[in-house]
Amino acid sequence: MTVRDLRYAPYEGVSRSHWHSVWAIARNEMGITWSYFRTKLLLIAALVIDVIFIVLVFIEAGVINLMSEGPNAVTELTTAPVTAYVWLKLYGLILLFAATGCGTISHDIQAELMQFYFAKPLKRLQFILGKALGLVLVGATVTIVPGILIFGLRLAMLARTDLLGEALAQCGSVLAFELVMLVTFSFVILAVSSLTRRSGYAVLSWLAVIFIPDLTALIVGQVVDAEWPHLLSVTANLTGVFDVMITRTHDISVWAPPAAVMGIAAAAFGIVWWRIGVFERL
Amino acid sequence: MGRTRPEATVVLDRVTRGYGSVIGLNDVSLSMYPGVTGLLGPNGAGKSTMMKLLTGLMRPGQGQVKVMGESPFRNAALMRRLGFCPEWDAFYRDMSGFEFVSFLTRLNGIERKQAEEMATRALVKVDLRQKMDEPISTYSKGMRQRTKLAQAIVHDPDVLLLDEPLNGTDPVGRKIIVDLIRQMGEEGKTVLVSSHVLHEVEVMTRNIVLIHRGKVLAEGEIQNIRDMIDKQPHHIVIECTQPRRFATCFAPFGDVTQISFTPNGFVVATTDPDACYERIPRLALDNDVKLRALTCSDNDLSAVFRYLIG
Numbered sequence: 001m002t003v004r005d006l007r008y009a010p011y012e013g014v015s016r017s018h019w020h021s022v023w024a025i026a027r028n029e030m031g032i033t034w035s036y037f038r039t040k041l042l043l044i045a046a047l048v049i050d051v052i053f054i055v056l057v058f059i060e061a062g063v064i065n066l067m068s069e070g071p072n073a074v075t076e077l078t079t080a081p082v083t084a085y086v087w088l089k090l091y092g093l094i095l096l097f098a099a100t101g102c103g104t105i106s107h108d109i110q111a112e113l114m115q116f117y118f119a120k121p122l123k124r125l126q127f128i129l130g131k132a133l134g135l136v137l138v139g140a141t142v143t144i145v146p147g148i149l150i151f152g153l154r155l156a157m158l159a160r161t162d163l164l165g166e167a168l169a170q171c172g173s174v175l176a177f178e179l180v181m182l183v184t185f186s187f188v189i190l191a192v193s194s195l196t197r198r199s200g201y202a203v204l205s206w207l208a209v210i211f212i213p214d215l216t217a218l219i220v221g222q223v224v225d226a227e228w229p230h231l232l233s234v235t236a237n238l239t240g241v242f243d244v245m246i247t248r249t250h251d252i253s254v255w256a257p258p259a260a261v262m263g264i265a266a267a268a269f270g271i272v273w274w275r276i277g278v279f280e281r282l
Numbered sequence: 283m284g285r286t287r288p289e290a291t292v293v294l295d296r297v298t299r300g301y302g303s304v305i306g307l308n309d310v311s312l313s314m315y316p317g318v319t320g321l322l323g324p325n326g327a328g329k330s331t332m333m334k335l336l337t338g339l340m341r342p343g344q345g346q347v348k349v350m351g352e353s354p355f356r357n358a359a360l361m362r363r364l365g366f367c368p369e370w371d372a373f374y375r376d377m378s379g380f381e382f383v384s385f386l387t388r389l390n391g392i393e394r395k396q397a398e399e400m401a402t403r404a405l406v407k408v409d410l411r412q413k414m415d416e417p418i419s420t421y422s423k424g425m426r427q428r429t430k431l432a433q434a435i436v437h438d439p440d441v442l443l444l445d446e447p448l449n450g451t452d453p454v455g456r457k458i459i460v461d462l463i464r465q466m467g468e469e470g471k472t473v474l475v476s477s478h479v480l481h482e483v484e485v486m487t488r489n490i491v492l493i494h495r496g497k498v499l500a501e502g503e504i505q506n507i508r509d510m511i512d513k514q515p516h517h518i519v520i521e522c523t524q525p526r527r528f529a530t531c532f533a534p535f536g537d538v539t540q541i542s543f544t545p546n547g548f549v550v551a552t553t554d555p556d557a558c559y560e561r562i563p564r565l566a567l568d569n570d571v572k573l574r575a576l577t578c579s580d581n582d583l584s585a586v587f588r589y590l591i592g
Binding site for chain 1 (some may be wrong): 337338360362366386391
């Protein structure tokens with residue numbers, strides 16, 4: 001055996017981008033999710049809803065054009081179809097994440113892959129951001145991407161009308177809401193996924209996190225006959241954020257739903273931070 | 283001009299690490315230098331704990347761990363100079379070997395194209411060029427071990443930590459891995475190879491550390507240990523096609539003291555492991571038997587430890 005005389009100095013090598021690692025993890029996550037047959041099936045199902053809304057955009061533009069000259073001319077856009085769109089996207093995303101997102105960390109734990117990650121020059125924040133970005137990008141395929149197409153088409157159809165400004169505000173609100181929803185759900189998914197090595201348990205936990213507060217809010221709301229129990233529900237808080245964005249009003253307070261959503265996202269991030277810390281230092 | 287003693291690249295200073303009430307490592311002090319060092323001990327001796335401490339995956343309860351003068355715990359910069367091949371089979375099984383190694387290379391903060399070039403080079407080094415685009419789920423145990431080794435050497439680390447790298451490998455894979463480890467040692471890298479089989483380590487290095495129940499029992503030249511171990515029968519677990527027919531081929535040899543069957547193959551007990559290891563591939567070839575895995579039980583080493591600790 002040849003032994004050489006080496007004198008090691010503290011590392012001062014080439015500084016490499018942290019974002020390469022984040023993007024590598026996100027891309028890997030997208031690749032894994034895309035490899036599932038159920039992902040493709042759900043994306044096709046989501047596409048059907050999008051096609052329906054594209055047809056509705058044409059119908060809306062046709063009706064507005066038809067009535068533009070008469071006494072019943074449309075002077076303002078209704079928010080009902082946009083709210084329906086948002087609700088469909090909300091539950092569509094819950095379903096997509098239940099089917100494809102819950103194994104994002106639990107699978108890594110089960111397959112003993114965490115030791116590979118943290119034996120690399122990878123920081124906890126990079127790991128979490130990479131996983132979250134992967135989920136956001138997967139979720140964007142059923143929310144933001146069709147949102148841009150549908151509401152972009154709507155803006156084009158209403159470009160020469162007085163309703164353009166209002167349509168633009170609705171478009172902005174929908175896209176901003178979808179981004180808030182994606183980020184919040186991604187961190188909640190990461191939190192439930194990091195708590196177990198069984199993806200099945202993560203799916204159950206995810207559905208529980210969404211639907212148990214919904215049911216609780218419904219029951220308590222009926223009993224006390226008040227609006228505040230809606231603040232217990234994740235979905236009601238998210239749609240509350242959308243209501244605030246689109247109407248600038250809320251039944252309780254314009255600050256309550258955004259604060260609740262931020263609290264949920266922060267709590268979820270805290271759980272992931274703690275759990276990944278456990279694996280980082282075993 | 284006399285050769286100067288190189289600086290120790292890996293230093294453990296009175297390191298203790300427990301898991302609740304169970305002690306993984308107990309007051310271990312050790313220095314390792316460039317070249318290959320074998321870390322020997324039966325299952326549960328503390329080898330993997332030591333590996334995790336050195337890769338910064340674990341913090342010592344007491345004492346200090348230094349790799350190239352720095353603590354490895356949460357030291358991202360140091361991780362760029364360190365390669366780790368874990369014991370467990372941990373993969374994204376739908377990925378190809380190439381995708382898996384490229385992905386892990388990118389975690390070093392390296393851009394995609396460069397990572398892919400590095401991954402290809404590493405996979406060629408471990409002789410996986412032909413199969414590197416096939417899913418890992420179709421790989422044999424030996425090929426999976428080589429994939430893990432490829433991701434450990436891909437960034438040309440100065441310190442290489444290999445946890446049971448020969449576990450379950452076939453004779454061809456074993457030779458490739460052994461040659462690569464020896465080559466890295468000769469290049470001046472610090473390579474720590476853990477194993478529970480003395481014979482495996484012996485072909486890579488003369489320098490070993492014996493660990494048992496979290497304590498270092500002995501360190502230094504392998505020959506002393508070898509003399510002790512030769513007195514014990516050595517058990518080789520063979521997984522292959524037609525195990526009953528193949529097992530009968532071993533019966534005529536005088537060094538074979540016992541043959542027993544397992545669900546997937548059989549175990550040969552031999553007093554001359556060198557001759558037996560040489561014989562296995564030749565007999566397999568002569569008898570048209572396909573070898574799936576060769577592993578060594580740690581019964582023989584445990585016997586040496588029992589001898590050492592009285």
